[in-house]
Amino acid sequence: MSDAELLSAPVSPGGTIGILGGGQLGRMLAMAAARLGLKTHIYSDEKDAPAFQVCNAHTSARYDDEAALAKFAAACDAVTYEFENVPAAAAAVLARTKPTNPNADALAIIQDRFDEKSFVAKQGLKTANFAAMNSAEDAAAAFAKIGGPAVLKTRRLGYDGKGQAKVSSAEECKTAFASFKSVPSILEQFVAFNFEASVVAVRGADGKFAAYDPAENIHENHILRRSIVPARLTAKQADDAKSIAKKIADALDYVGVLGVELFVQKDGALLVNEIAPRVHNSGHWTIEACVTSQFENHIRAIAGWPLGSTKRHSDAVMENLIGEEAADWKALAAKDGGLHLYGKSEIRAGRKMGHVTYLKPKSAG
Amino acid sequence: MSDAELLSAPVSPGGTIGILGGGQLGRMLAMAAARLGLKTHIYSDEKDAPAFQVCNAHTSARYDDEAALAKFAAACDAVTYEFENVPAAAAAVLARTKPTNPNADALAIIQDRFDEKSFVAKQGLKTANFAAMNSAEDAAAAFAKIGGPAVLKTRRLGYDGKGQAKVSSAEECKTAFASFKSVPSILEQFVAFNFEASVVAVRGADGKFAAYDPAENIHENHILRRSIVPARLTAKQADDAKSIAKKIADALDYVGVLGVELFVQKDGALLVNEIAPRVHNSGHWTIEACVTSQFENHIRAIAGWPLGSTKRHSDAVMENLIGEEAADWKALAAKDGGLHLYGKSEIRAGRKMGHVTYLKPKSAG
Numbered sequence: 242m243s244d245a246e247l248l249s250a251p252v253s254p255g256g257t258i259g260i261l262g263g264g265q266l267g268r269m270l271a272m273a274a275a276r277l278g279l280k281t282h283i284y285s286d287e288k289d290a291p292a293f294q295v296c297n298a299h300t301s302a303r304y305d306d307e308a309a310l311a312k313f314a315a316a317c318d319a320v321t322y323e324f325e326n327v328p329a330a331a332a333a334v335l336a337r338t339k340p341t342n343p344n345a346d347a348l349a350i351i352q353d354r355f356d357e358k359s360f361v362a363k364q365g366l367k368t369a370n371f372a373a374m375n376s377a378e379d380a381a382a383a384f385a386k387i388g389g390p391a392v393l394k395t396r397r398l399g400y401d402g403k404g405q406a407k408v409s410s411a412e413e414c415k416t417a418f419a420s421f422k423s424v425p426s427i428l429e430q431f432v433a434f435n436f437e438a439s440v441v442a443v444r445g446a447d448g449k450f451a452a453y454d455p456a457e458n459i460h461e462n463h464i465l466r467r468s469i470v471p472a473r474l475t476a477k478q479a480d481d482a483k484s485i486a487k488k489i490a491d492a493l494d495y496v497g498v499l500g501v502e503l504f505v506q507k508d509g510a511l512l513v514n515e516i517a518p519r520v521h522n523s524g525h526w527t528i529e530a531c532v533t534s535q536f537e538n539h540i541r542a543i544a545g546w547p548l549g550s551t552k553r554h555s556d557a558v559m560e561n562l563i564g565e566e567a568a569d570w571k572a573l574a575a576k577d578g579g580l581h582l583y584g585k586s587e588i589r590a591g592r593k594m595g596h597v598t599y600l601k602p603k604s605a606g
Numbered sequence: 607m608s609d610a611e612l613l614s615a616p617v618s619p620g621g622t623i624g625i626l627g628g629g630q631l632g633r634m635l636a637m638a639a640a641r642l643g644l645k646t647h648i649y650s651d652e653k654d655a656p657a658f659q660v661c662n663a664h665t666s667a668r669y670d671d672e673a674a675l676a677k678f679a680a681a682c683d684a685v686t687y688e689f690e691n692v693p694a695a696a697a698a699v700l701a702r703t704k705p706t707n708p709n710a711d712a713l714a715i716i717q718d719r720f721d722e723k724s725f726v727a728k729q730g731l732k733t734a735n736f737a738a739m740n741s742a743e744d745a746a747a748a749f750a751k752i753g754g755p756a757v758l759k760t761r762r763l764g765y766d767g768k769g770q771a772k773v774s775s776a777e778e779c780k781t782a783f784a785s786f787k788s789v790p791s792i793l794e795q796f797v798a799f800n801f802e803a804s805v806v807a808v809r810g811a812d813g814k815f816a817a818y819d820p821a822e823n824i825h826e827n828h829i830l831r832r833s834i835v836p837a838r839l840t841a842k843q844a845d846d847a848k849s850i851a852k853k854i855a856d857a858l859d860y861v862g863v864l865g866v867e868l869f870v871q872k873d874g875a876l877l878v879n880e881i882a883p884r885v886h887n888s889g890h891w892t893i894e895a896c897v898t899s900q901f902e903n904h905i906r907a908i909a910g911w912p913l914g915s916t917k918r919h920s921d922a923v924m925e926n927l928i929g930e931e932a933a934d935w936k937a938l939a940a941k942d943g944g945l946h947l948y949g950k951s952e953i954r955a956g957r958k959m960g961h962v963t964y965l966k967p968k969s970a971g
Contacts, residue, residue, distance in 0.1 A: 251936065253935075254932075254935055254947045254949070255949070255951060268640075272637055272640060272641070272660075275633075275637060275659060275660045275949070276637070276945075276946055276947075277939075277945060277946075277947055278935075278946075278947025278948060278949045278960065280659055280949070294640060294645055294662050295637070295640045295660055297659050529897055532894055532942065532943065532944045532963075532965055533944070541939065546936070546939050547936070547939050547940040549939070549942075549945075550942045554919060554920050554965060554967070555919050567619075570618075570619055570643075571616065571911070571912070574642075574906065574911050574912050574914070575912040577897065577914075577915045578897065579897045579898070580641075580642060580914075581641055581642075581643075582619045582641075582642055582643025583643060584619070584620070584640070584643045584645070586620060595643065598897075600897055600919060602919070
């Protein structure tokens with residue numbers, strides 16, 4: 242086989258999938274890989290990552306340890322990530338030797354909120370209005386363009402509401418910018434939406450695309466509380482949501498699962514809020530309600546396998562277990578739901594400790 | 607807590623389940639435990655057991671290595687098995703220090719086909735007629751009691767048709783007995799049945815009982831080829847099948863999942879053929895068609911957790927992948943089914959390499 246053929250050949254059963262990141266997403270990816278007879282090697286900067294408990298091999302090293310990264314890649318047949326903020330240098334080291342997906346360009350775009358929104362707009366898709374705010378001097382022009390209320394966000398490294406501030410004037414914009422230590426930021430229009438939805442979709446190494454039915458998401462304190470499937474969308478809106486995900490995945494030449502978060506406006510319009518280049522919390526319900534979960538489909542895609550079906554046989558509600566809620570595991574286990582606990586040794590406030598998925602017979606929706 | 611309380615306290619998330627046996631059943635048990643945030647320690651006499659790939663710790667040692675067994679038990683919070691032929695001495699070592707289920711008495715009864723059938727008959731349940739054949743001299747009396755055609759089976763250690771011979775005369779009975787090296791055997795009436803069914807059921811540490819819907823099983827060359835749910839049973843027969851499993855589980859004071867294989871006769875009668883004191887191949891469909899699989903329910907039971915629901919949301923057909931069939935993994939992955947490959951490094955004729963479960967919307971049946 243030529244190098245190109247080798248790189249596109251599927252990973253055979255018995256082969257090893259490398260996963261950068263050892264949290265619950267890496268853990269559930271490893272378990273999905275095991276179902277397919279694939280081995281996993283987890284790389285994490287933690288000493289005792291939850292995913293270490295379910296893999297074949299693990300490396301505990303910093304994400305900038307290029308020697309450790311190279312050794313890890315050498316031990317794997319294909320490499321992927323469980324989180325979006327993979328350092329570009331780390332991704333480059335991995336991609337040098339092994340098929341590494343999602344690809345570095347897609348990661349780079351999504352890691353920067355301004356580049357991400359610019360990319361989405363370039364595809365002809367709707368987003369909230371936005372403007373770059375790279376220095377305090379940009380405040381006046383940015384605020385004039387967007388108007389209030391608006392949200393200032395750091396361009397990089399924000400999650401679960403961290404690095405975000407609501408602002409109602411150019412002055413507040415400046416203050417928030419200073420509180421972010423003046424890192425490059427983006428000012429976004431504050432969108433009055435009806436509810437939030439998300440599409441979890443997958444694109445294979447052969448370019449084939451499939452999407453799960455969109456979920457409706459309820460957040461509390463900037464953390465996902467609950468996902469409900471089906472979402473309150475018309476059939477047309479649901480199709481549109483899947484088409485949005487397809488347009489994004491195709492344009493990024495993406496391989497793997499991605500989550501696209503949408504604001505559903507009162508007039509029915511769908512705005513793209515955020516792209517997650519990984520399996521997504523709002524897709525956990527697919528473990529119970531579909532034959533092929535988002536985790537398995539991600540593994541299939543990055544291993545070069547045919548995609549599994551994304552159709553669902555049931556309606557589903559997924560509830561996150563946050564912080565102390567997981568201490569109620571005995572009561573939760575007695576309910577008629579699919580209980581998942583992530584093997585985290587310490588309960589901390591706001592920490593995702595597990596989730597439960599409840600099924601109902603499929604509605605017409 | 608007193609010792610008794612300690613022994614009956616549930617294993618908390620983060621605790622360790624010990625599993626004796628490292629094949630596909632141990633592997634799927636370990637994966638089910640991981641979903642609940644439980645760790646697993648696999649003990650196998652193999653050097654490279656499939657279940658080693660998905661556990662937290664493993665011991666590779668002989669099943670008669672009492673020091674290794676004791677060390678293993680010390681590292682676990684509860685212990686169970688994936689196979690029925692656990693040496694009694696090994697079970698005794700484990701049970702001395704840790705809650706070990708299913709219990710040693712249940713194992714001892716089920717390990718001996720004569721004791722098993724005698725136990726079943728004592729519960730007032732139907733079996734094929736049977737007679738002990740402990741020496742060649744028993745042939746005439748046994749054959750006179752049972753009549754032909756009949757099946758001679760070794761009392762212990764048979765599986766997948768090994769240690770079985772069909773006989774039509776006392777003379778053939780003697781010959782078969784000699785071919786079994788004259789080990790204690792049992793002569794059973796050859797039952798003309800309509801089809802085979804099985805019930806997979808679970809009994810909790812608190813004595814609560816739940817059963818999955820019975821499956822219809824098709825064997826080829828004495829190996830399970832396919833399980834179909836629902837089985838072609840009336841509602842009354844399905845209820846009776848579950849009641850049979852309950853009677854057996856209660857009488858054995860059983861904790862964990864058990865499989866009860868049944869012959870469904872032309873007149874509709876259900877004969878108990880065999881009890882499997884473990885998760886059962888005919889229950890693999892529960893991974894896709896139920897929120898709580900047989901594997902998770904076994905872990906819940908032996909860990910002292912509340913049982914999960916055994917209801918199913920879909921009809922299911924489970925196909926075993928035997929020997930070379932697993933080499934077709936790429937074509938199998940492209941079908942709309944739940945594919946499971948067991949991580950066995952070598953394909954061998956007759957070896958169970960994986961399975962696929964196909965779902966359909968639930969029928970009225």
